[in-house]
Amino acid sequence: MNDAAPAPTPAPAPRRARVRAPELIGRGGWINTGGKDLKLADFRGRVLILDFWTFCCVNCLHVLDELRELEEKHRDTLVIVGVHSPKFVHEAEHQAVVDAVERYEVHHPVLDDPELATWKQYAVRAWPTLVVIDPEGYVVAQHAGEGHANAIRTLVEELEAEHEAKGTLRRGDGPYVAPEPVATDLRFPGKAVLLPSGNLLVSDTTRHQLVELAADGETVVRRIGEGVFREPQGLALLPDGKVVVADTVNHALRVLDPETGAIELVAGTGKQWWQGSPTSGPALEVDLSSPWDVAWWQGKVWIAMAGVHQIWTYDPESGTVEVAAGTTNEGLVDGPAAEAWFAQPSGLAATEDRLWIADSETSAVRWIDTDRVVHTAVGTGLFDFGHRDGEAGQALLQHPLGVTALPDGSVAISDTYNHALRRFDPATGEVSTLATDLREPSDAVLVDGDIVVVESARHRLTRLRLPEEAVQVEAVAHRTRREATEVAPGRLRLDVVFQAPTGQKLDERYGPSTRLLVSSTPPELLLGGAGTGTDLFRELELGPEVTEGVLHVSAMAASCDDDPANEYPACHVHQQDWGVPVKVTETGVSRLPLILAGLDG
Numbered sequence: 001m002n003d004a005a006p007a008p009t010p011a012p013a014p015r016r017a018r019v020r021a022p023e024l025i026g027r028g029g030w031i032n033t034g035g036k037d038l039k040l041a042d043f044r045g046r047v048l049i050l051d052f053w054t055f056c057c058v059n060c061l062h063v064l065d066e067l068r069e070l071e072e073k074h075r076d077t078l079v080i081v082g083v084h085s086p087k088f089v090h091e092a093e094h095q096a097v098v099d100a101v102e103r104y105e106v107h108h109p110v111l112d113d114p115e116l117a118t119w120k121q122y123a124v125r126a127w128p129t130l131v132v133i134d135p136e137g138y139v140v141a142q143h144a145g146e147g148h149a150n151a152i153r154t155l156v157e158e159l160e161a162e163h164e165a166k167g168t169l170r171r172g173d174g175p176y177v178a179p180e181p182v183a184t185d186l187r188f189p190g191k192a193v194l195l196p197s198g199n200l201l202v203s204d205t206t207r208h209q210l211v212e213l214a215a216d217g218e219t220v221v222r223r224i225g226e227g228v229f230r231e232p233q234g235l236a237l238l239p240d241g242k243v244v245v246a247d248t249v250n251h252a253l254r255v256l257d258p259e260t261g262a263i264e265l266v267a268g269t270g271k272q273w274w275q276g277s278p279t280s281g282p283a284l285e286v287d288l289s290s291p292w293d294v295a296w297w298q299g300k301v302w303i304a305m306a307g308v309h310q311i312w313t314y315d316p317e318s319g320t321v322e323v324a325a326g327t328t329n330e331g332l333v334d335g336p337a338a339e340a341w342f343a344q345p346s347g348l349a350a351t352e353d354r355l356w357i358a359d360s361e362t363s364a365v366r367w368i369d370t371d372r373v374v375h376t377a378v379g380t381g382l383f384d385f386g387h388r389d390g391e392a393g394q395a396l397l398q399h400p401l402g403v404t405a406l407p408d409g410s411v412a413i414s415d416t417y418n419h420a421l422r423r424f425d426p427a428t429g430e431v432s433t434l435a436t437d438l439r440e441p442s443d444a445v446l447v448d449g450d451i452v453v454v455e456s457a458r459h460r461l462t463r464l465r466l467p468e469e470a471v472q473v474e475a476v477a478h479r480t481r482r483e484a485t486e487v488a489p490g491r492l493r494l495d496v497v498f499q500a501p502t503g504q505k506l507d508e509r510y511g512p513s514t515r516l517l518v519s520s521t522p523p524e525l526l527l528g529g530a531g532t533g534t535d536l537f538r539e540l541e542l543g544p545e546v547t548e549g550v551l552h553v554s555a556m557a558a559s560c561d562d563d564p565a566n567e568y569p570a571c572h573v574h575q576q577d578w579g580v581p582v583k584v585t586e587t588g589v590s591r592l593p594l595i596l597a598g599l600d601g
Contacts, residue, residue, distance in 0.1 A: 018138045021048075021131075022121035024081070028094045028112025031101050034177030038081075038109060040137060045170025047078045047159050048133040049152065052124045054087050055100035056361065056399050056417075058290050058306045058344050059146055059576075060128040062272065064104055065249060066149040070156065071108065076171045077160050082110035085119040087127065088385060088399050089478050090417035099440075099457050103188040103206050104231075108176050120483065125594060126578045132156075135163045135170070143597045145555075145576025147274070151501030151597060158502065184459040185220050186211060191293060191402070191443040192454050192461065193235040193243060195258055200445070200452065200461065201243060203232040210235075210245065210256065217452055217461040224256065228263055234293030234348070236301065238316070244301050246291040253283075253291060253301070253314055267314050267321050272307065274573045275515075275556050280322035283314055288321070293402075295348035297355050298370070304345040304357065311337075311345060311357070311368065325374055329517065329554060330577050332362040332381045340374035342366075343382060347402040347443065349411060356403040356411050363397045365413055365424055377424050378413075378431055381521060382579055383550065386477035387418045387433075395431035396477055397422065402443035404451065406466070412451060414441040420473075421453060421464070433471045435464055484581040486588035489542055493591040494518065494529070496536040496555040498574065499598030504559040517554040525549035525582075536596075542584060553578040555596050 023040050030037055040048075051067065053060035071080050082101075086092040091100075092114035101110050113119060122131055122139075130148060132141040132155055141155055163169035190205040199221060200213045208231060210224040225232070234246035243256045244266070252268030267283035268291075277287050289307030296302075301314040302324065310326030325337035326345075333341035347358030354367045364379020378392050386396035402414030406423070412434065413422040421435040421444065440457035453462045496516060500506060506513045512534035520526040529540035536555060554577045561569035578594055593600045 021133045021137050021139050022118070024050075024083070024111055025117045025121075026083070026111040026113030026115075027117070028084070028092075028097060028114050031098055031110040031112060032106065032176055032179065033109050036175070036177075038111075038175060040133075042175065043079050043081075043133070044137060045135050045163075045168060046174070047074070047135060047156050047163075049078065049080045049156075050118075050122070050131040050133065051080055051082045052085050052119060052122070052127065052129040052131070053082055054085055054091055054127050055097070055104065056088055056091060056344075057127045058292075061104060062146050062290070062307065063128045063130070064106060066146065067152075068107075070149060070153050074156055074160070075174065077169060078156055079174045080108040082106055082108060083118050084110055084112050085116050085124070085127065086114055088417050090398060090419075096440075096457070099188070102179065105206070107178070108174070116482070125580060126576055132159075134159050135168050139599070141597070142595045142599060143574070144578070144595055145574060147572055147574040148597060150570075150572045151504075151559075151574075154502050185218075186459045186461075188456050188459065189442075189454050189461070190231075190233040190456065191235050191246075192445050192452065193237055194445050194447055195237070195243075196241055197258070200447075201235055201256075201258070202454070202461065203229075203235055203245070205231050205233060205248075205456075208232070212258075213461070215447075217447075217463055222261075224261060225263055228254070233346075234291065234295075234304065236294040236296050236348075238296055238301075244294050244296075244314075246294050246303070248290050248292060248306075251288045251290065251307075253288070253294065253303070266316070266319075273305075275328070275575060276558070276573070281320060283319050283321045286321050288312070292344075292346040293348045293358075295350045295355065297350035302348055302350070302355055304348050306344045306346050306360075309342045309344060311342070311355075325368060325372065330361065330382070331519075331552065332359070332364055332366075332376060332379060334366075334374050334376055337368060337372040337374055347400065347414065349403040349405045351405045351409070356405060358400040358403045358413065360399050360401055360416070363399055365397070365400065365403060365411065377411075377426070383521075384477070385417075386475070387415070387420065387473060388475040388477055389422075389431050389433055389473065390475075392424060392429050392431050395424075396475075398478070402441065402454070404444045404446065406446070412444055414444055414453065416440050416442055416456075421451070433473050434467055436471055436473060438462065482581055484548060484583040485592065486585045487542070487582045487592065488586065488588040488590045489544065489584050491590065492529075492540040492542055494538045494540055494551075494553065495591065495593045495600075496553070496596050497593055497598055497600045498536055498555075498557045498596040500557075500559040501572075501597070503562055504572070505562040506557065506559055513558040513560075515554075515556040517552075519552045521550045521552065522546060525551070546584070548581070548583045551578070551580045551582055551592075553580065553594060555594070557596060
């Protein structure tokens with residue numbers, strides 16, 4: 001007989017307080033709604049996903065592609081709303097957002113929020129961020145970065161079932177209204193190359209084709225590659241007269257024979273590269289990530305791999321690819337190629353002794369020398385940009401996408417968000433402006449002593465004479481303005497919040513499945529806690545002499561299906577980079593949570 005008192009029944013875990021989703025507000029108004037202004041109440045009864053994005057951000061473009069299948073499969077219960085939250089000044093222009101929505105084939109409503117009003121209401125800290133709202137108008141999850149499609153698909157299916165049973169799910173058509181199509185020969189062209197015939201080959205990006213134009217740059221000779229390419233960008237002429245094409249959204253390289261029209265896949269599997277995937281090997285067996293431009297240099301095809309902030313090479317002779325420069329960390333760090341940081345390299349141009357690079361997110365022009373050392377000509381980092389000429393150390397660009405080597409050893413810069421053609425002269429160290437009033441120039445090519453500019457947002461090529469003197473422009477300097485987080489001096493606890501999706505767990509069978517990298521600008525902001533580790537938390541020590549700066553945080557977590565019977569469970573990588581402006585004050589917080597997936601408890 002046991003006379004012990006019965007054990008008390010454990011109390012149920014307290015339910016998380018439900019948070020009502022804030023209203024959607026944005027001074028720019030709504031796009032893709034047929035002119036109708038929408039409110040949060042218009043989405044009641046539907047699962048709502050807010051996609052906080054900005055059109056300069058390649059990771060945001062990856063998420064747009066990740067969501068397409070989900071959007072189509074659940075079109076009668078799910079509404080996706082893009083909340084456009086600009087980083088650069090140009091991205092706050094309403095017409096630029098309208099153009100980007102068409103350029104990237106966004107088929108859902110978009111709220112233009114140039115003042116980041118809704119961004120602040122939802123306490124968003126990074127591009128891209130996804131917020132899931134249930135049919136009753138409550139926030140149920142937040143995900144930053146890429147790789148969350150599987151988790152969100154599971155959550156959407158759970159919410160559908162739950163609210164179908166409660167009677168709070170409303171099925172039907174969504175609020176998306178397609179814009180009227182516009183007839184032009186080109187639609188948001190990306191890059192161009194001069195063919196041996198004297199004709200021009202252009203990547204007609206939004207129409208997923210290449211277009212050959214006659215020497216006048218206007219007359220269409222033929223269209224190439226329908227059904228083959230997805231948003232092609234960079235083009236480079238090979239020594240044998242063929243053209244290598246950066247097939248950007250297909251994560252591949254293809255080679256076109258202009259004589260026969262034949263197209264051959266030469267690199268990429270069609271899948272996007274993720275951390276842990278091979279970085280070298282047979283070209284058709286290695287994943288790539290949004291190759292944006294290509295150039296022939298030193299006997300190889302060099303690739304601006306925008307999706308992972310690196311430069312790769314493809315060797316046609318051996319049929320192999322490999323990383324040539326960059327660590328995948330996003331930022332501006334010079335030095336030996338293996339240690340350098342890039343930020344969405346998007347344009348390449350080769351001379352005998354230099355490979356020029358348009359490093360778009362740092363608003364920089366950089367180069368690699370023949371010893372594989374990376375240098376910066378113009379630009380200082382992720383947050384400084386503008387339109388300022390003069391000595392290169394203080395000159396400013398705004399998200400350049402293209403570089404073109406000029407005969408005198410200087411380089412022309414397609415300064416995309418300044419709508420200008422700029423020039424950097426290594427001999428003098430000076431930056432000047434060659435032309436203005438170009439609409440989002442993304443590339444330029446020399447033709448008979450003139451320069452032909454790809455005016456992407458005017459859907460045309462524009463021929464200019466290279467001026468002998470620079471155009472005078474009023475200097476403008478900008479800095480990305482996001483509200484700084486006030487933190488207390490001394491020790492700061494950094495927590496990256498990650499909750500594995502339903503039915504998954506962190507898989508530690510082959511070692512740690514999480515990674516955290518922390519650094520700061522200026523470096524003196526952190527007295528301790530910088531560096532790489534495997535825990536998703538870190539005790540940081542702030543330097544006493546610095547009162548404001550930016551914390552750079554990069555996090556990755558891999559979760560796998562939680563099924564003991566499955567020897568080879570499906571795994572998914574979730575990753576995000578944050579740049580968090582901080583201000584040190586006595587009344588600031590001592591804990592900084594960053595949400596990778598889930599909600600902060």
